[in-house]
Amino acid sequence: MALDFLKVAQKFCASVSALAISFTFSVSVSAHPGGHDRIMTLNEQIAHEPKNAYLVIKRAQELIQEEQNFVPAKADLDKARSLGATESTSHEYNFVMGLYHQYQAQHPTAIEFFKRCVGLDSNHLQCYRAWAESALATGDQQTAIGVLSNFIKSSESSQTDDYFHLAQLLEKDKKPDLALKYLDQAQARFGALPHFEKYAIRLETSQQNFTKALERHLALKPFFGKTPQWQYEHGVLFEKLGDPAQAKLFYEQALATLGNKNKKKNKASATLQQEIKAKLASLKN
Amino acid sequence: MLNNSPLRSLTTIAMLAMGVVMTGCExxxxxxxxxxxTTxxxxxxxxxxxxxxxxxxxxxxxxxxxxxxxxxxxxxxxxxxxxxxxxxxxxxxxxxxxxxxxxxxxxxTPHEAGDATPFRVWLIGDSGTADENAAAVRDAFYEFNGGPQTDLWLMLGDNAYTFGTDSEYQKAMFDMYPETLSTTPLYSTIGNHEVMTTGGQPYFDIFTLPVDGEAGGIPSGTEAYYSFDYGNVHFICLDSEKASRAVNGAMYTWLETDLQANTQDWTVVFFHQPPYSKGSHDSDAGIEFHIRDMRENFTPIFDQYGVDFVFSGHSHSYERSYPVVGHTGKSNTFEESMKVDSGDGREDGDGAYEKMYSQVQDSGVIYTVAGSSGKISNGSLDHPVHYISLKELGSVVLDFDGDRVDAQFISPGQAVNDYYTVQKF
Structure with missing residues (x-):
């Protein structure tokens, strides 16, 4: 995220006064080839409402996330602070201050600001995610997992992606059972999610839980049981369970589906066909 | 399908007149x-x-x-x-x-999934200016289409400038397209301006999008990315803004699952930030990491599963590619061999692009940047993946008719500035 030359540039530019920075910024952004229209629009809006702290914070966020242009971003954040925090801006100020440090790999400082942000707005989805990212960047997987799992438990704003991301962190942390728990919890909350089930099948398989993997795969049948891919994967699971007869049945079914001239094929069928034929050949051996 | 016919124009005039004379309506x-x-x-x-x-x-x-x-x-x-x-x-x-x-x-209501009855789709991108440009693009389509009603309508993000707030949506969408909104089902993908307000909350409040596969496709559990069927076409909306764009992320995993289950004749993908552009956003620029992610991580799976069309906005221009495969790098890595067809796709030119149902993988994806429905901006407009690049206001019309698709770029002044046909066998 952070680039060394940007750090150098920041140190160099830090000696320049805030006023000069603001002037330089407005000129450089206006001259930016091709646009970054949001920043230009924000420039115009701030020119009309120079005391609107929210606009200034938003511009800082854009400068950080879209351009990694930290010097004018910091000038904006300082300006926002001098304008005085209000109920509607103080959590955003802390969030963007956190981003300012996060994008420069100053994660412990970033985390302090993210903590302040969620202290003011306990539903700030982006902030929880950013906090977890910074925790991960410092190697603190436990905190990252804790932040995301607490968010999922406490907030209605959490989404399917948060569960998925948490499960990935738990998998990395060698806690596949806990990862499976969150994958299932998400489906209990949001309804059947075949991509979550696929991930769960992979986790079950990696733990040699082939019976459970097969049960989960069967749950996918209503969604794509007629596809050769599903039939093939079902055969693979039967083979892993030590049931070559059933495996053969599903491999042959997949081949038949692929060979159906009346069906318009929907995926890389040649590769799949080769894989299935190889599986069938190995079963004969 | 609502055809471009005198009858349709008369119907439109009658409907507009009815609206004027109806008094007492709230x-x-x-x-x-x-x-x-759904059906x-x-x-x-x-x-x-x-x-x-x-x-x-x-x-x-x-x-x-x-x-x-x-x-x-x-x-x-x-x-x-x-x-x-x-x-x-x-x-x-x-x-x-x-x-x-x-x-x-x-x-x-939509046709049953798999039904090849003709239908029309209107696509607009970066339309959120709420000004005379957006109105001119809208009116050009209405004139071309014979009225404001069509079968399906897709918005490609940045639907309301600057922050995607509720009041900005009022001006840029609800006040701009009332006749189309009341008659034509609308889907949208989230743009970078939408996410500037509380992570896109006004957008998610305004739109009700399929999360459970209720209109076909695999449930995503989120309105940020989803899919649906309309007749013999599968539409997939991705989120190039907030969702993880990683290959092992939730959105990619869902997409792969959805594409594996897809058996429709045509597949259309849409998301805001275009993989290839030399418009107001340069897809080669280092800071365009959303664009880079979509190109590097997602275009290979489009190739693998035979996606036919990808539509985006973000750059305020019109850029339309040849059918291409395997281009994941910067523009200087593009090679002629990546073009599946190097013609213009026009029946009165080099001929329609042709695809085989039996040869889906690497059959060529046509990428379109259609981000000029509200404004146009500068750019070199010379990305080699594109057959045509225009700094023109306009919107895209797709006409699906069984094994054939006709695409047109409609600009104010009744100008059809690009057109091509794809035929499947």
């Missing part, structure tokens, strides 16, 4: 507008000035709105699901808010 501050259509249901949304109980009366004739669905508690923001409908059928409806009644509008 003027709603917002809507009605149509969301999440047997549709969601009608609208806003009232105060909290009242809403209901929708509907039927097969505008003189007989015999069915009524009520909304429950009093509210300002009404959202009513009408179900028990028939596929490919025109219904008339009227929203009722407390004691007030609205105008009578109509909509047509």
């Amino acid at each position: 003027k709603l501050p917002r809507g009605p507008y149509l969301q999440n259509p 047997d249901s549709i969601v009608v949304k609208w806003r009232t000035d105060g909290e009242v109980i809403g209901q929708v009366a509907y039927g097969l004739s505008e003189n007989n709105l015999s069915e009524v669905t009520s909304g429950g508690d009093a509210t300002e923001n009404h959202e009513i699901l009408i179900d028990g409908l028939q596929a490919d059928t025109t219904y008339y409806y009227q929203v009722q808010s407390g004691d007030s009644t609205g105008e009578i509008h109509s909509f047509t």
Whole structure:
């Protein structure tokens, strides 16, 4: 995220006064080839409402996330602070201050600001995610997992992606059972999610839980049981369970589906066909 | 399909006239507008000035709105699901808010999945300027189309500048396209401007999008990315803004699952930030990491599963590619061999692009940047993946007709500035 030359540039530019920075910024952004229209629009809006702290914070966020242009971003954040925090801006100020440090790999400082942000707005989805990212960047997987799992438990704003991301962190942390728990919890909350089930099948398989993997795969049948891919994967699971007869049945079914001239094929069928034929050949051996 | 015919124009004029002479109809501050259509249901949304109980009366004739669905508690923001409908059928409806009644509008339900009956799609990108440019693009389409109603409407993000707030949406969408909103089901993908307000909350409040595969496709569990079927076409909306764009992320995993299950004749993908552009955003630029992610991580899976079309906005220009495969790098890594067809795709030129149903993988994806429905901006407009690059206001019309698709880029002044055909065998 952070680039060394940007750090150098920041140190160099830090000696320049805030006023000069603001002037330089407005000129450089206006001259930016091709646009970054949001920043230009924000420039115009701030020119009309120079005391609107929210606009200034938003511009800082854009400068950080879209351009990694930290010097004018910091000038904006300082300006926002001098304008005085209000109920509607103080959590955003802390969030963007956190981003300012996060994008420069100053994660412990970033985390302090993210903590302040969620202290003011306990539903700030982006902030929880950013906090977890910074925790991960410092190697603190436990905190990252804790932040995301607490968010999922406490907030209605959490989404399917948060569960998925948490499960990935738990998998990395060698806690596949806990990862499976969150994958299932998400489906209990949001309804059947075949991509979550696929991930769960992979986790079950990696733990040699082939019976459970097969049960989960069967749950996918209503969604794509007629596809050769599903039939093939079902055969693979039967083979892993030590049931070559059933495996053969599903491999042959997949081949038949692929060979159906009346069906318009929907995926890389040649590769799949080769894989299935190889599986069938190995079963004969 | 609503054809571009004199009859259609007359119908439009009659409908507009009816709206003028109908007195006593409530003027709603917002809507009605149509969301999440399936072959047997549709969601009608609208806003009232105060909290009242809403209901929708509907039927097969505008003189007989015999069915009524009520909304429950009093509210300002009404959202009513009408179900028990028939596929490919025109219904008339009227929203009722407390004691007030609205105008009578109509909509047509989608064809059954797999049904190859012709239909039209209107696509607009970066339309959120709420100014004369957006109006000119809108009017050019209405003129071309013979009226504001079509079968399906897609917005490619940045639908309301600058922050995607509710009030900006009012001006840029609800006040700009009221006739189309009340007659044509609308889907959208989220743009970078939408996410500037509380992570896109106004966008998610305004739109009701399929999360459970209710209109076909695999459930995503989120309105940020989703899919649906319309006739013999599978549409996939991705989120190039907030979702993880990693290959092992939730969105990618869902997409792969969805594409594996897809058996429709055509596949259309849409998301905001384009993989290839030399418009107001340069897809080669280091800071364009959303664009880079979409190109490097997602275009290979489009190739693998035979996606036919990818539509985006973000750059305020029109850029349309050849059918291409395997291009994941910067523009200077593009090679002629990556073009599946190096022609113009025009029947009166080099001939239509041709694809085989039996040869899906690497059959060529046509990428279109259609981000000039509200404004145009500078750029070198010379990305080699593109057959044509234009700094012109406009919108895209797709006409699906069984094994054939005709695409046109319509600019103000009735100019068809690009057109091509794809034929499948």
